[in-house]
Amino acid sequence: MTIGWALLGPGRHADTNVVPQMVKAAGTRPVAILSRDRTRGEAFAHKHGFAKVYTTLAEVLADPEIDALYDCTPDGFHADNTVAAAEAGKHILIEKPLAISARDCDRAIEACRRHGVTLGVVYQQRHDAAHQEARRMIKAGEIGEVHLARVQVTLRPPARTTPPPGGGNWRADPKFRSGGSLMSLGDHAFDTLAYLIDQEIEEIFAFTDATRDDPPNERIAGLMMKLSKGAIGHAVSSNKIPYARRPIEIHGSTGSIVIENSFAYLTGAGEDPRVSLELINATGRAMRYFAPTETFRLEIEQFNRAIEGVGEPMTSAEDGMQALAISEACYRAIRDGRVAKVKA
Secondary structure, eight states, X not given: OXXXXXXXXXXXXXXXXXXXXXXXXXXXXXXXXXOSSHHHHHXXXXXXXXXXXXXXXXXXXXXXXXXXXXXXXXXXXXXXXXXXXXXXXXXXXXXXXXXXXXXXXXXXXXHHHHHTOOEEEEOGGGGOHXXXXXXXXXXXXXXXXXXXXXXXXXXXXXXXXXXXXXXXXXXXXXXXXXXSHIIIIIHXXXXXXXXXXXXXXXXXXXXXXXXXXXXXXXXXXXXXXXXXXXXXXXXXXXXXXXXXXXXXXXXXXXEEEEEESTTHHHHOOOSSOSEEEEEEETXXXXXXXXXXXXXXXXXXXXXXXXXXXXSOOSSBHHHHHHHHHHHHHHHHHHHHTSOEEOOO
16 A cells, blocks of 8 residues: 655755655655745655645645645644644644644544544654664663663754745744743653653653743753653753764663764764664673664654554654643743643
8 A cells, every 4th residue: 555645844854854764665655745835845846756736735635645644834733734634534644742732632632533544743763773772672671670861862953044934933933832942852852761761751850041931942951850660861952052962871770771873863973973872781881883764764654554554653642642741741840940740
């Protein structure tokens, strides 16, 4: 079975990261681009091999060749796009976050459940080969009981010589994003941490450099977390320190795992662009290297299989809603100056 796909939102992220891998995904047929700017959409479609360009969501949803949507639009559009897709019988894979409020998450999930379509949220770093290997090692007990885990995700901004299309930054608009770097990078950090060690985040304390509260505008955030099997987690996200190291460290009772360069698409790679995984234990140190993983391709291929009834998306809608609950707990902790419990 081949799944016909439409891309919503031909921005820089889609152009650089998502679509070059989408067009290589098994069982995928790129059909259409949705862009408010037809000229821009046509240039994007020509570059990446999409046959059609639409300027309204209604046109996309009316196209019988389209089975699934990949939503790269600003966060505040996600819930409405999902409901509309579900009502039209289209499956939808959404760049995180699922929505900007718990109410909108509920609305999106219920619409997809009611209309029998598949809904997934993109936390593609779960697919990284080094992350998969670390998760396997941890579940197999190769570092004993996990006591401490640390993830740091920092963004190295691209050089920009022209202003963004539209002349503004939607990320600073509360209608489209409910926070700063915590919402853009921090959720990748804490999701990866919890996924690798296979524990749920239960409680959080956090600090940021935000200078306002509605919406928060932090550019650096530090989180301390208590997880479900007793581990302590530490996550840092920032678009303010572009040359910081980006390690993942997981420390257990009989060994430690250190991963470098697995977020290179965000951060830029180190001097050695390979992804490394180092195991440290009583016998010494063992280093393994991995080629960069096409995580977006794997994300789309797994979603294709889920549409066909084989397995589930890598990150379910419920996981996406829980990620938003964790972000909201972070902001409560900051606002109240005390530990916040993550709402189930």
